[in-house]
Amino acid sequence: MERRRAAIVAAGVAIALGLAAAGCESGSGDEGGGSDAVSFDANVSGALSAWAFDNADDVGQARIDYAAQQLQGVSIKMDQTGFDAQKFTARLAGGDVPDVVQMDREYVPTYAAQGLILPLEKCFTAHNVDPKQRWYPNVVGDVTYKSQVWAVPQFYQPPAIILNTTVMDAAGVKPEDIDTSKPDVLLAAVQKMYKASGGVPAVLGFNPQATGQTYLWFISQGGKLVGDSGAPTLDDPSNVYPLELLKRIVDAQGGFAKYKSFTDAFDTFGDNNQFVKNQVGAEVDAQWYPNVLSPYKDKIKIGAVPFKGKDGQPVTVAYGGSFVIPAKAKNLSAACKWVLALTDDGSWDAAATARAATIAKEKSINTGLFTGSPGPDKAIRDKYVKPSGNAGFDQVISTYYDVVATGKSAGASPAGQQLKQELTNAITAALLGQKPPQKALADAQTATMNAYRSIAGS
Template identity: 70%
Template sequence: MKKKRAALVAASVVVALATTACETPSGSDTETGADTSAFNAAASGTLNAWAFDNADDVGQARLDYAAGKLSGVDIKLDATGFDAQKFTTRLASGDVPDIVQMDRAFVGTYAAQGLLMPLDKCFSANDVDPQTRWYSSVVDDVTYKNQIWAVPQFYQPPAIILNQKVMKAAGVTEADIDTSNPDKLIAAIGKMYQANGGVPVTLGFDPQATGQIYMWTLGLGGKLTDADGKPTLDDPSNVYGLELLKRITDAQGGYAKYKSFTDSFDFFGEQNQFVKDQVGAQLDAQWYPNVLSPYAGKLQLGAVPFKDRDGKPVTVAGGTSFAIPVKAKNPAAACKWALALTEQGAWDAAGEARAKTLAKDDSINTGLFTGSPKADQELREKYVKPSGNAGFDEVINTYYEVAASGRSVGASPAGQQLKQELTNAITATLLGQKSAQDALADAQNASLSAYQTVTGG
């Protein structure tokens, strides 16, 4: 079924490409045929947006704010989740939305296929400096061939959350949870790890082996793409992270037992792995403290950054974005809407809405990580106050501290395929089916094939 679905998507892309390459209007981008001069126009008419699937309080506040900024525009919203096959099918049929919200990993693929408008003129026409509005790593996520192809939003940097109760019982300190010092880390894991009949009961450290794959490659000095977005999964620098991951899972019963145990976690529930002391430490994205917030009184938490091989804090950028298809009928309104949704006023409205929601629930405000350093800082100063729980406050502070050290995979024409093949390589390595080097070589062959299919060579 997966192969059949992939074939259908590929066929749709070919048809879409044929329909988008018919003519090149004056004032257009020479590579894509997109009429980028339209970004200079005033926003008016109808805007057909495909975005904001099941918008929460933050999303609705931003939507309301942007609607006020584009008061002369009739905004029609398809509030369903992005689907790659649906997207290319819509383009092929001529049912082209003016703007689409998608994971940033898709942007390089569609940019390389000529399906998106480059947005440099969108920014310049509206006096927006991308390098000032967003973290540089966030901009790098949507930059391909020296052009920016989407308006980014959100940034969920990973860091390591600590269960101080499990650590103290095992005689482990925060300094021992150090990804730049594998021997010290493995020793700490061994002290905290517990099993019953060979079955894990408590993990010393859950590395989120296939959930945080970029941290274990880029974060440890790896290289996944070159300057053109071409996959480099077989680069020797990527071997180190996979081999360290194998040491970590082998120290905790092996990957099969580790995976079975972590699959049993009540990850979003009141019996989650921190409440039940099933982990001593875990690598988590910034949104996860929100899940733990209702149980803060039951927990003894802390946090440390993930460190690179030189001992410096590091994290990885990731999030969603707004892209404008080449055949969009109202690119001017699309551009202004996306920029309105990601400007300071929109985030102020979102911060206020989230603060009100949290106040009703008597929950801890962990902040909003918008993708914009200025917005992040202003919202932090206004809404993120000491909670009375020193450990939880340490968790919040750690995420703010690591945000500036983000790295980007980069926009690649093989973005989604690269991610899947890297996941396959990690799984094969951890199961002992292949050496890290062989697994990465196989992943490179598959992702390079996808790259060549998209780029034509």
């Protein structure tokens, strides 16, 4: 069971495929010239090397097998190690250049700004793919830098709020009280459910995932983290309100230090998870978490509501995985066709079929696959997501499907990784009371801008 839960989470963060590193010359593409000289041919041959994917699960293997069938005559070599930023730049500098690399979408604009990966408009044109039609707008936004798309995205698992109705019912709290667009209503509900023992939290009314869903809190509440040019905007005045709201929520539950210590001790993936133990009344969770909870469906009572923005409308924000083609890749045409095959409707149908077989064997609940593409998401839901007999779980699953189209991109910045770290530092400092929100955000902006200038120039 533990291995299965780990596989579920790994699949949710980035698909576990397994790809390799030994580029071989092919008839298409150039030897790493500028993007203007790059061409992609729909007819492919030769050898393809790819890297930065962990071992395949059922979903990943089905997609690998499907994509290989679409590239008859191409020899595909796979390296099953995970992505490492230092290793990536070292490999490129040493001439050991894979044709395809998988990485989190937050990395993409960094390497785009450095000229280490290729824009993919010509790849899309060669195969009649319209990014605006294949993927959700926010998913494309994650990999768009200076008006060009630099990666083929995959997966978008939106966050929503899972309700522990056992705790809520005992406190007299209703689902409509868990409303992130109405702070006073939300805080009143939190205070009804919150319990302490010996001065430390015993039950959280609401776990906001303060340092785990940072983009969601800021973008949904009117904040702005990245400017149109990709420059960080952490010190934008609009970012103060989300941080102040987070502080109100954690202060109402013992303060950040005690809150963090309590949540860090959760058995999140185990038999004594926070829903089984009734340690939370409500919690922000990504779409993959109901899979973790499904083995306990007879022990817990859950529901879900959308996470709402400051305007009262449902909203989601989350990154995911992607495929990039390095600028000096040798078999560009095969790389292009392969990554598009891994994300087309047939690939996702094969993946969903494999996952359905696994779920049937384990007698679990099919919560669907959230691919990053609206077409496959709907097709998989219609074909495989059926009433489970558990009304609470079914309502949770439906909520995630309802909100997936409400996604917003936090923006694409060459300093994306530094931005995430510095924003987390700012949140921590402000919630601990070490710095006022404005000061914490200003310091984070200074550090992130230094990183931005070193990558993208002034």
